[in-house]
Amino acid sequence: MRPSKRTSPARNGVAVVGPGRLGQALGRLLAQAEVPVLFVAARRASKARQAVRVVGSGRPVTLGAPSASSLTQASVILLTTSDGAVASVARDIAGLAENWAGRVVLHTSGSLPSSALRPLKSRGASVGSMHPFQTVPSARVGVRSLKGCYWGVEGDAQARKVAGQFVRLLGGVEFPVRPERKTLYHAAAFLSCPTIVTLMERSRLLLQKSGVPARVARPMLAKFVAETARNFADLGARRALTGPAVRGDWKTIQRHLTALRQSSPQTVPVYRVFLREMLRLAGRQRPPRGLLA
Numbered sequence: 108m109r110p111s112k113r114t115s116p117a118r119n120g121v122a123v124v125g126p127g128r129l130g131q132a133l134g135r136l137l138a139q140a141e142v143p144v145l146f147v148a149a150r151r152a153s154k155a156r157q158a159v160r161v162v163g164s165g166r167p168v169t170l171g172a173p174s175a176s177s178l179t180q181a182s183v184i185l186l187t188t189s190d191g192a193v194a195s196v197a198r199d200i201a202g203l204a205e206n207w208a209g210r211v212v213l214h215t216s217g218s219l220p221s222s223a224l225r226p227l228k229s230r231g232a233s234v235g236s237m238h239p240f241q242t243v244p245s246a247r248v249g250v251r252s253l254k255g256c257y258w259g260v261e262g263d264a265q266a267r268k269v270a271g272q273f274v275r276l277l278g279g280v281e282f283p284v285r286p287e288r289k290t291l292y293h294a295a296a297f298l299s300c301p302t303i304v305t306l307m308e309r310s311r312l313l314l315q316k317s318g319v320p321a322r323v324a325r326p327m328l329a330k331f332v333a334e335t336a337r338n339f340a341d342l343g344a345r346r347a348l349t350g351p352a353v354r355g356d357w358k359t360i361q362r363h364l365t366a367l368r369q370s371s372p373q374t375v376p377v378y379r380v381f382l383r384e385m386l387r388l389a390g391r392q393r394p395p396r397g398l399l400a
């Protein structure tokens with residue numbers, strides 16, 4: 108779907124403010140979808156120019172410089188700074204115009220509600236948040252990973268409408284998220300992505316210690332986790348669960364713990380925490396005494 112001139116919320120153009128990994132990738136994807144990206148604003152002029160090159164559209168704007176007032180020409184502002192800067196940048200931008208009525212401002216933070224944009228709302232803007240439940244380790248990866256992903260959306264009606272149109276342009280799926288629960292929602296994302304990477308790295312180090320060739324370890328783990336993720340989606344958690352804890356193979360678990368104590372003692376508490384969770388999930392309540400101590 109292409110935004111028609113009559114129905115597009117971004118008919119007067121979009122400004123990307125705070126173009127890091129996510130902002131650059133999102134800006135590029137929207138520009139590719141023929142959404143007019145008019146401005147890319149950063150606190151340093153060099154960063155704004157670099158981000159414009161990645162986005163492939165727009166004029167570079169330096170926040171705090173007189174040219175920043177041009178941002179008020181955009182009908183949609185995408186605020187993609189790091190979480191800690193959302194409120195202060197919103198306050199600074201709000202000061203660029205007395206009246207923000209008719210404009211939409213969306214931030215992309217997973218943990219903050221749209222009320223972080225209060226200074227803009229109190230001057231008439233429609234505010235919201237659109238958070239991709241996706242990992243963006245670089246702008247380049249984001250251009251791939253943000254296509255077709257899931258977006259948690261909340262905020263004022265007009266802001267949600269615009270967010271929904273952007274999500275559809277990117278082939279994604281929009282779902283509502285409760286503003287007062289966003290931190291909990293974000294903790295859920297934390298448990299499924301950076302935690303998995305951390306566990307995979309721990310696993311890779313154990314493979315290395317056990318003599319598995321380095322060239323095999325990372326792709327092998329990636330395939331393993333991709334299959335696990337697929338089974339989780341297709342079968343649900345309980346049926347996707349395999350391994351000695353599910354089988355009640357306590358002897359193997361005991362041997363794991365002995366090997367870990369010898370070769371990687373710092374892994375023992377991690378192993379035990381997950382073992383406990385796994386037994387609960389598998390419905391096995393009674394491992395032998397001492398195994399979880």
Ligand SMILES: NC(=O)c1ccc[n+]([C@@H]2O[C@H](COP(=O)([O-])OP(=O)(O)OC[C@H]3O[C@@H](n4cnc5c(N)ncnc54)[C@H](OP(=O)(O)O)[C@@H]3O)[C@@H](O)[C@H]2O)c1
Pocket residue numbers: 125126127128129130149150151154170187188189190192195196215216217218238239240241242243244
């Ligand atoms: N990356 C992900 O996987 C991901 C996924 C979902 C949602 N998000 C959310 O998307 C937002 C951006 O994340 P990111 O990963 O793209 O972060 P990032 O790569 O670190 O980029 C953050 C950007 O914010 C700018 N910034 C920081 N403080 C600023 C300030 N005071 N004034 C103006 N600009 C400021 C930085 O500018 P400088 O270059 O000048 O430092 C940088 O360009 C966050 O809210 C994050 O929670 C990220």
